Amino acid sequence: MFNLKVLITFICLISICCSFVSSQNILSSQNISSRDILSQNTSQNQDISTQDISFIYEEPINGLKFYNTYTFGLEGSFLIWMILEDEDPACILPHLHLRLINKTGKIKYMDFNYTLPAEAICPFNMEILPLAYNHIMIVYIKSNNGIKGKYGKIINYSNESINEIYLGNANGSVRFSISGKELISIEKPDKEGIAIWRLFSISDITRGKVIEHKNVEFHAPNLLSYTLVDSLSFSLTDGGFGFMYILKYDETKGSSVMRDPNLQYWRVYTSFLRVGADSPMAPFLVYQTTKKLNNLTIKLCTVTYNAEGYVCIMALNNTIINKKNNKSQTEVNYYQLRFLSTGALVRLNIVSNPTNNTNID
Template identity: 80%
Template sequence: MNILPLTDNHIMIIYVKSNNGVKGKYGIIINYSNESFINEIYLGNVNGFVECSISGKGLINIEKPDKEGIATWSWFSILDITRGKVIEHKNGEFHVPDLLSYTLVDSLNFILIDEGFGSMYILKYDETKGSSVIKDPNLPYWKVYISFLREDIDSPTIPYLVYQTTEKLNNIKIKSCTATYNAEGYICTMILNNTITNKKNNKSQTVINYYQLRFLSTGALVRLNIVSNPTNNTDIDLKILYYGGFLTMEKLEGVRNFYLLDDNGNYTQSRRSFGPEFIHFNMFRINNTIFGVNNQSDNKFEFLLKSIPRLNNRSTEYNCPIIETTKPAINEIIDPSIKEIIIKYNIPVKLSTANVSIFQLSDDPDKPDLLRQMFSGDYKLCTVGHDNYTVHIPIFESTFSQPNSSYYVLVKNDFVISQERDEPLMGVREKIWTFSTKPLKMAQHSDSITGILRLNEEGSLKFLQTNHLVFSKNMIQEISKIIPVNERRLSTSGIWKYDPTSPKKILLSFNINEAKDDHTIEPNSQIIFENLRTLIKQKRFTALSFNEYTSFIDESAPFVMARDHLKEFYPLIIIFSVGLVVLIPLYILARIKNPNGKNSAIFETCFIIQDFAVDLSFILLKVKNTPHLVIPTKIFFILPIVINILLAINIFVSEMAKNPSFSKWGLYYNSVITYDLIPSLALASGGLVIGNKLILRSYHVLLRWIHRRDKIKEFNKRRHLSAASIRSLRSNFEN
């Protein structure tokens, strides 16, 4: 029986079972509460290799090659494991080469760093199949091939020859294969068994040597060199260490001794680890730790853990030897408005095809973490710094929208590749690079907002075919989880219409309600609107793309705010109404007192002052949105006022000098002059402003009239041509 971890909460128990006399390998999936989620599934024959992919999307079963050198494989999807679904979604075959002249001795399967599997084949020349060709001293007697099967490709690569020798060795055995920590591809430990004869005394002895074989993901050989054996024992266990080097384990008289070797296989130090009282031992490769199990009485076990010295000073924080530092650091408290995060590697890198994702940790352990953003390294959003060691990852405005919350960055293997060899590099697993956001300060109050989004054609069709209220409610539920925000802050107005610019698509309106609870600190409506607008704009990189209803949103149309004109101009309407209430009685009183006077000046003066205020506010607040109109607008605003003021002063001075009665009146009622002068200036300046507006409007009317006249001329011309053609036809007919 074997136990294979699948997800954080599920494992597969793999066991051998006989069915009609034929042994096979079966599996059953349970959670850590011993609840079974799926019936027994058949995986393959008893000698098959079963392993889960690095991505966690599926598991594979690779059979041992048969006599024809065919090894069948089956890939099972476990994406729906919580619903009890494990589906075989593809299968195929590995084909061992050169079987016409060689015999397959052994095979080995291992996990690739870029989400796939590798198969290694050891071939020995079969002299019974050959002829006189064996006399050729350059003929390889042993060959080692490697073939790769990537998760997103339906067939494996052709086998690559990574090792061959003309020596007639007794045997070659592959102990293990794994990815290297320093971007040198993959490393395998090999045992070469050879018999050496001493020509002097004609005595023979068997020599067993350990080698390391390094090769790239292209099948190119990097190096092959011997690994030293610091013991006098040929039966040793050689382990590849995660942070470089090897660990040699020797069992002698019940005592296990450990020897540390460097990357080149040279001895560095020895460590006596476990005595005969320990019945089992193993190692945590990522933690660089070995442990022993001591069987105690009363069904108790004692575990003894010992750390293995690292051969380099590379960081262990991220469980990734090639990452030096990150910004933000692990467990740092960040400002939610940061624009990027940074990863610094200790070798030059290039961007590749795998994803980098940011998740918000769920407060409920039974609920999945919330995806905030995700994109691949080669999508041109990420950049590599000028030093070729740092990778800059942009952050969307909506990513860290939740204050006082925990987040983590998941960096997939093959997000970057080594610049020197183009080899995929290790990433950072989930919940390792974690940090949190600062608590939210009291946000400025924002009233409710109505926003309009557009559905794509598929979503518009589904909206028309289903209950509109149910559709909107389901979309609100998904949006509230993705933002995230309390569902009561979102509602639907029930209003929808076809988009005039794209008739097959529908516009939906949603309300973002103001926060009602004064005892809780919540983001205001404007912040929620901005976050949702960013999520829609970056839909393909956010969780909106992975939910049923939010995937119907059309990201090519921005999420816009619907204008409520009554609410927007409510203060101005109140001011205007109050002004009318005041002015109308004044006008009536003035008309009663002086029926022949120009009493309409009361309204004209107010309207001109109001026009002046509106023009001034437009210049101060709105004209900055069109920079090329700033100077002309200011000129046409200021120049008429200055000219009219000068003209008004000139008229006033002239009247004072030439009109004795006006001069006498002005000197006698000098206190009134100030009150009369202001409206006079306003009337004068306003008059010219109105005059300028009339001139501009007249100019536009003239342009429209000229344009219409040209159209009429063209129409008449065509009409005359048409009449001439008719007359020509008539004359031809009569003749």
């Protein structure tokens, strides 16, 4: 079914910005370059500085297929996630195959044979979080007495499963701080724009202990006629966490509006949860559209290379009508939104799409 060898040429990216760079799709090619993966995620971000360490990785297990990659920030290590596909293309077989490669080329093989929850493998729905102290966490959905929740399995580099912890509701997201000493689990905001967040300390993770020491709320801006559409979390330079809200304004009256296929104005707000703070800052406006758009999405947010602020990749979806033939077409443009920790906007610049894809994941 698969070739005996999977060759992966990769480049270790020595940058804080690359901590969150990963490919999001199963790649069918047997020769995979992490330079290509980076270009799909950062789109020629000139703030990223790289040191190239290139060599070939040969997968020894027949049938494994490349799925995803993770970098370990300034450490320079590189994690490759290999999978065995099921007959159902949306599923995988219930085993983990990880390859940890440091910047000298030394490879640590981690093949885990314990069974993963059915909800995690079919459809395939798992994440990997590289942690401190030579540990990783597998994040997945699992049912407990009929209620789905998000759980994390702590694993060390010796292929040992240390512990499993409850992280929150199934609809939440989980990420680790830049310091690698804390985790945050943030649930999707409810209809009122309230998102529950749980902050965990992993300072004693070598013994499998993850301690929840905060449980508070993020509140979306309460703006008349604006609706919360989406949200996104990201890590702060001080080890805290940021939370971004995307809101739209709905206009339903007026004949001019009915002729315009782009029905919403959009606003983007950000809130910071600083290290040691008991509650997040009040949300502040970092961007608003100057014209109506179909949609606005944030692909990712991360720290800039010089750690002076943050950069987000933003997609603006717009419908354009040709007045000559009255035909319409959809246009998607990508932008880098840069702002400081104070909330001050640095600049907004368009990003070229080097892969010529309609989507940048």
